[in-house]
Amino acid sequence: MSAPGAAVAPRTHVVLAALLRKELRVELRSFEAVPAMSLFSVTTFVLFHFALSRNTLSGDLASGVLWVTLLFAAMLGINRLFVADAEQGGFDGFLLSPADRSALLYAKALTLLAYLVVLELVAVPAFALLLLGPALWPALPGLLVVLALGDLGVVVIGTLVGALAVRTSVRDLLGPMISLPLLVPVLLCAARASSPVLAATRAGPLPLRWLVTLALYDLVFGLITFAVFDFLLED
């Protein structure tokens, strides 16, 4: 902060920290996203129990049910991610400040990631308790790797689509409609990668092929989101 101009444009990490504090405060005051997402995931497991008429699941079916549930619960978070900014002038306030615009992208992506982590802290134990046949502990290390990569994919696509849909007149409809097709490859790779881990007999090794594909997909869409996000803020 030696040059006089530096005081006008605050550094990105300072802005980022401020934005993250704001997101945390908003969520702690309103409890709009995370509790709904967690409750939704548990309810969905109950629905799957009745819809499939199964008491325990394993392998392909277990990983499919887990990922579809996580994805749909994530939709709730993606839909809420930008609502306060669009409705209560958060965008305008941010754009009036001299802050770097990508700070908003980073802050929102980290917020969505935090939503997903909290969601999974509830949903994965609930899944193990309610539906999963094999024990969770041996599967957990492998599952955590897949969850991390899958979350990353949901974060990059969810942040972009959330920002794209929020200032339309039908945002609750458009958000899932646009993001679900884009998330099919994430679901595909994540479900295939976690199904041997959740297998009934004994946890198999992680299929590396799917993890690499998923990581590449995350990377490519991360770059795309980074490249086009600014245009959604230009007003």
Next chain:
Amino acid sequence: MYGKRLRTLALTTFAALTLTLVLAFFWAPNDADQGFLQKIFYIHVPLAIVTLCGFIYGGVAAIAHLRTHDSRWDMRSYVAIHLSLVFGVGVLITGSIWAKGSWGVWWDWSEPTLVSFLLIMLLYATYQPLRFAIEDPERQARYASVFAITAGAFVPINFVIVRLSTAYLHPRVLGNVSANLPGRFQVVFYLSLVSIALLWITLWRYEMTSKHASAQLRALRRLLAGEDEEQLPRRSAVPTLSLETASAGSAEGGGGAR
């Protein structure tokens, strides 16, 4: 500017399509495995390739729109995606017919090309609703461009990923085009590709001409009625071309800026 030599182009397209169909039905030999049914290959595969290229062109035009802020590029992107959606429905229908004929089912999940095509269509089906849901024309154009770029990048990536996920259970005609197909098949296939691409380009230019003409008409009406008579444009998914752009396309530099 899009109307120039449009009639020649249209006639060429018509002639090329007619020639393709005649050659496909009467000159190319029947396939040894599939017999007469294989003729649908000459429509289905080129149609799919042209559709995907149209989507990708829509993304490229959207990049140009975001860089230049020229509403003409948004119109090009819009018309390309719009047209490819129509072509894409044709691809899904011809693909289904082919699947029914050769495998006995209307839909086959083990055919990666068909599955990835469906995904792409599901994604692009949200393009028009997205545009329609944003009232401010300038923001609509910008958001639609962001969508078109993202979706355009999704097209090739999605193909790779879905293909990885599927075992090659069925013989794939497209994979053999350059290697194993006898000469006559190849000639008709490439001719068909060219004539369907010509069809796409002709229709694209017709729609561009029509959109420009109606933008000009609107501008002239507004001029006649005077500025105070200006009525609010109806809410629409179609890009708005501003007056400067509409008048013969000779506006200086960024004609789309308001």
